[in-house]
Amino acid sequence: MDRREVAAVLAYIGRLDPRTIPAGTGDARDQIVQWQELLDDVPFATAHGWDVREAVRAHVLDSPYPILPVDIARKWRAYRRDRLDRHTDPTPAADPDNPASWRTELLGTRHAVATGMAAPSSHRRLTGSPHPDIEARLAAVGSSIPSAVRAALAPYRPARAAREAAVDAGRPDALSVPCQWCHAAKGEPCRSRRLGLDGHARGTAPRTRPHPTRVDLAMAELAR
Structure with missing residues (x-):
């Protein structure tokens, strides 16, 4: 002033x-x-x-x-x-091979935001509907992950692979319902509970296969 x-x-x-x-x-x-x-x-x-x-x-x-x-x-x-x-630096329009111009434009944008001459630039994110070409390809493939990639990832995520195999075979997805045996929430894998002498759980290791009672509950929900 x-x-x-x-x-x-x-x-x-x-x-x-x-x-x-x-x-x-x-x-x-x-x-x-x-x-x-x-x-x-x-x-x-x-x-x-x-x-x-x-x-x-x-x-x-x-x-x-x-x-x-x-x-x-x-x-x-x-x-x-x-x-x-609240500001995210936008990509400068200057030539990236010219570090001096790149830095000058970047600092100029920050100074304009800091002094109230320009509004902060929010984080860039994907918005809106996908491109029509992408929609058509997803409709043809049926998934954003190709089948070859899904098969390669199966050993590293056995619970997910088991769910996908059950759905492909026409069986219900057991993880779509909570487990009444180990109290696993919907979407979470079942856990093996080892009980100690005092009656309390001593281990909760995740299971590749859901408990039979959870499978029965999922079948009952599917039948409804």
Whole structure:
């Protein structure tokens, strides 16, 4: 902020909190110089959520103490940190073989976000429906994982392979229901419980095959 903006801020503070009004013209001039020295890099307002008057008003409402320039500077720094925490660097349009241009554009984007000149760029994610070509291919294949890849992964995920084999054979998926024997939740494999002399379970190793009672329950659910 320049001195005119700092003077406007001090006038606004004086309307909200008369205790901050200086006694004379000389004191007011010194106060403007002091505040401008500490708030030189703080903007008066930006297009993306920052307004120094809102920071002043929040302080007057929340604190019984007169506002100081460091209070505004700290709120501005917190605003900058929050914006950078919510920002994901987009890929620069500069040539990646030119590191200087790449770095300059990257830092320029971060500075624009930090100073409120640009909105933070959210994390890139897949949204919307898949491409029509992908939909047609998935409809023809029947799964996003090819059968050869699925067969290669079977030794490393036996429980999943057992479920897929049961469904392919026309049997019910036992993991679609909870197990009443080992209390495994829906979608989780059954576990082998070894009971100690005190009656408490001593081991809960996962089972490749579900308990027979769980298979019966899945068949009953399928029959319904």
